[in-house]
Amino acid sequence: MPSGSRAGAALALAGAPLLVLLAACDMLGGGEEKGGRRDSAADFPKADRPVAPVVSTRYASEEVRDRLNEANDIMDRAGIRPGMTVADIGAGEGYYTVRLAARVGADGRVLAQDIMPEVIEALGRRINREHWDNVSVKLGTPDNPGLPAASFDRILMVHMYHEIEEPYAFLWNMRPALKADGEVIVVDSMRSTDQHGTPPKLLICEFAAVGYQLIDLVPRPSAGGYLARFRVNGARPAPADIRPCAVARD
Numbered sequence: 001m002p003s004g005s006r007a008g009a010a011l012a013l014a015g016a017p018l019l020v021l022l023a024a025c026d027m028l029g030g031g032e033e034k035g036g037r038r039d040s041a042a043d044f045p046k047a048d049r050p051v052a053p054v055v056s057t058r059y060a061s062e063e064v065r066d067r068l069n070e071a072n073d074i075m076d077r078a079g080i081r082p083g084m085t086v087a088d089i090g091a092g093e094g095y096y097t098v099r100l101a102a103r104v105g106a107d108g109r110v111l112a113q114d115i116m117p118e119v120i121e122a123l124g125r126r127i128n129r130e131h132w133d134n135v136s137v138k139l140g141t142p143d144n145p146g147l148p149a150a151s152f153d154r155i156l157m158v159h160m161y162h163e164i165e166e167p168y169a170f171l172w173n174m175r176p177a178l179k180a181d182g183e184v185i186v187v188d189s190m191r192s193t194d195q196h197g198t199p200p201k202l203l204i205c206e207f208a209a210v211g212y213q214l215i216d217l218v219p220r221p222s223a224g225g226y227l228a229r230f231r232v233n234g235a236r237p238a239p240a241d242i243r244p245c246a247v248a249r250d
Contacts, residue, residue, distance in 0.1 A: 085104070211234050
């Protein structure tokens with residue numbers, strides 16, 4: 001598969017055919033770790049909460065999710081329309097990726113991102129096999145999705161936020177990728193992060209710490225939890241000015 005940089009991603013989103021972008025981790029901001037953290041995240045506060053391990057690339061089978069009308073429900077609530085440019089963060093096997101591609105149509109673009117090279121390779125094969133010409137895939141890092149700036153109407157994070165090791169660095173690096181009226185859509189379960197969910201209060205606090213404002217929070221039983229919508233609010237804070245959110249403990 002061909003590899004590329006952030007500039008390559010921007011070209012793919014501008015209308016080129018499928019381009020599988022396996023960007024090297026060091027191109028996205030330093031891959032060495034010190035004290036269990038990546039150098040590129042060292043200036044950001046460490047999350048004061050557990051991080052769920054990645055135990056599977058799928059939340060449930062695609063057939064079960066479709067019977068519950070999950071993707072259509074979430075895309076409707078997120079306002080996904082033809083012609084939009086959408087990022088699918090933590091894309092896994094591509095359940096949302098291909099359904100987003102169908103929804104945005106030939107004039108829209110979808111960038112599927114994941115941090116596991118083997119997942120990106122498998123997803124790239126699926127995209128090629130199923131001829132989704134409006135989809136690109138990209139390898140990110142635990143603290144940086146590596147998205148092109150000012151490119152996305154919507155960024156979706158479905159049942160994956162609790163697996164982000166460096167939420168403050170990740171959200172900070174993700175912010176510039178949104179268009180002026182863009183939104184981040186988070187779908188997760190109402191469980192603690194170590195139980196593969198994110199309490200809404202914690203989610204809202206971590207997003208607010210990096211300059212995002214909650215605009216909607218609604219239960220979505222068909223997706224196994226809730227949906228939250230965020231927009232950028234104010235200036236992006238300096239990493240040293242970000243205050244970590246405390247997790248309530250018994």
